[in-house]
Amino acid sequence: MTTVDIVKNDTIQKVTGPINYNVKNPVVKLMKVMEDASFFAEDLGAYLADSLQYLFPFSHLDLYGPAGNDQDILNPELQDNKTDFQKQNIKDFLLTDTYLVRGWVTIGDWTGPFIKFSYSGDPDSYLSKASGHKLTSYICLWASIQGKMMKESVRVPYNESTNRYEVEIWGYPDMDLNTRLSTKGKDALIKGTIISRPDLVTGSITDFAREGLDDKNMYNVAPENTMHPIRPLNISVAWTDHTKTCWDSNNGNNYNYSFDMILRGWNNFMQAGVSGSPHGGTGFLHYRNLLSNYKTFSRMDELSRPLQSWMFDANGKKGNQQVVKEEEFLTVEYVDLHILKSECAIGIHRHRDNQEIFFLLNGKAFMVMGDWNKFPGRERAFEIRTLMPGSFTLLKAGQLHALVNALDIDATLLMFGGYD
Structure with a gap:
């Protein structure tokens, strides 16, 4: 991963005071774009609404700088405030045609x-x-x-x-x-x-x-x-x-x-089966393998993370202190439970090193993910999919992400992750 392009081509602004996120919020703007894109050529009832997946490429981001005393550190390679998860919120974006x-x-x-x-x-x-x-x-x-x-x-x-x-x-x-x-x-x-x-x-x-x-x-x-x-x-x-x-x-x-987007759940699984007397118990267990580093999935690399010299590894080391250049696992340093009230949305933001899992326990939500910098082989874009109870996404290091409660009832979210 390189961060040079993001510094040169996008705008990073210092946080100089309280921000009113209720005015011109970028996640609200993106939801309006998704709504406008949800007009189709056949009667709407023909489309399976929860299956719809949106891709909105963007050409420019406006990012707020880090919070607190690090607001002058605009180069992501130097943003090492683990307490704030090396977080930057998105102020605005420009979509392509x-x-x-x-x-x-x-x-x-x-x-x-x-x-x-x-x-x-x-x-x-x-x-x-x-x-x-x-x-x-x-x-x-x-x-x-x-x-x-x-x-x-x-x-x-x-x-x-x-x-x-x-x-x-x-x-x-x-x-x-x-x-x-x-x-x-x-x-x-x-x-x-x-x-x-x-x-x-x-x-x-x-x-x-x-x-x-x-x-x-x-x-x-x-x-x-x-x-x-x-x-x-x-x-x-x-x-x-x-x-x-x-x-x-x-x-x-x-x-x-x-x-x-790495999305897993009841309908998005790697392997399924039935196990009799599971682990020495009784009856039958119905399983679905969702993420794995074992057996035939050992080199899928979904749980792995390549390390750059400026990134923290799982032990908080960086640069010449790192022992490996790729970690073939997901580190868990925190486990959080969130309740998103009606009209609540987690805003579009990114972490430099962090990998996270967003697991929806109940309700319905729109998950937003995207690249904050240019990767080889694909344009930068916001990808939006629907999370249903029992489904989750895996966020890779540095990915933009947001979550929007899609219903008028509470949505319960389990989050866990690590690396920073």
Whole structure:
């Protein structure tokens, strides 16, 4: 991990006094963006709401500096205040022109994956400026989804109601999609807002039905499924105007996005099975392995953390005092129980070294995660998923994160982690 880019390209501001987080709060702003992105081409009831996953790439962050006496230390490599968890809160952010959504959609007896691609229709978008503000009723998308490339670009029509260019690519495998859609969906199919491309978006929800999965490594079950519960989904994207002469393609390198939040729970597990007389007891135990360094999962590295010279290790050592350069485990230095009241949200922030687990015990919450600096192979983005009772996320060192209570009742959260 490098921190040079974050210092050069983003704004870090000193904390000079009390901050009113009830005014222009960035997590509230992000929730409004998610709400605006939740308009789909088919009737809303067709989409499994709790399965929806949002990816909002951003180009810029405004961060508050560390708290207390460390507010003048703006270089993250030098922020060694373990008492404050090396914490920096986010003041604001700038999103790029693109966002993506994936999830499950149901039509008749079929439930399968879709991906929504959306691009800004504002005149100040990159593509509008590149075309001399001459964008028409559609632009074009080129994408590679988990290595499956489009042979030709896809037309993406303009949506007046959202002021965006939008297309949903469905994995519906048959030729009768038109007969299964509602009136709204039929109109979207004609317009091109819905297209069926099972060669690009693949799989069915039945791939992960519990029956028959005992003792199987889930990484090897339907690995090409676009909604695989534990495999990351990597997508490469470029946009062009209708003439295919003006491009928004990251200077020809294309934009690389990744749905890669580590989320585990009853439907997101590594292995499941049944154990009789467990550990010398009686009856049967039904288990689901969620995170592991053992046996076939020994090199998955989900629990590990590579160490940089400026990071604290599990023993509080850094630099030449460190014995290893990678710790193949998760250290627990604190265990907290939180109750999020109605309208409560944990704000968007980051820790430099810390790994944490957010485990939702009851209620429902939106989990936000993202990279605070640029990693090789993927753009910086906020990823949002829904946490249900019994599900949790694992935050890797330095990741941005926030949690929003999605209901009008209390949400109970168990948190634990360590390293700083």
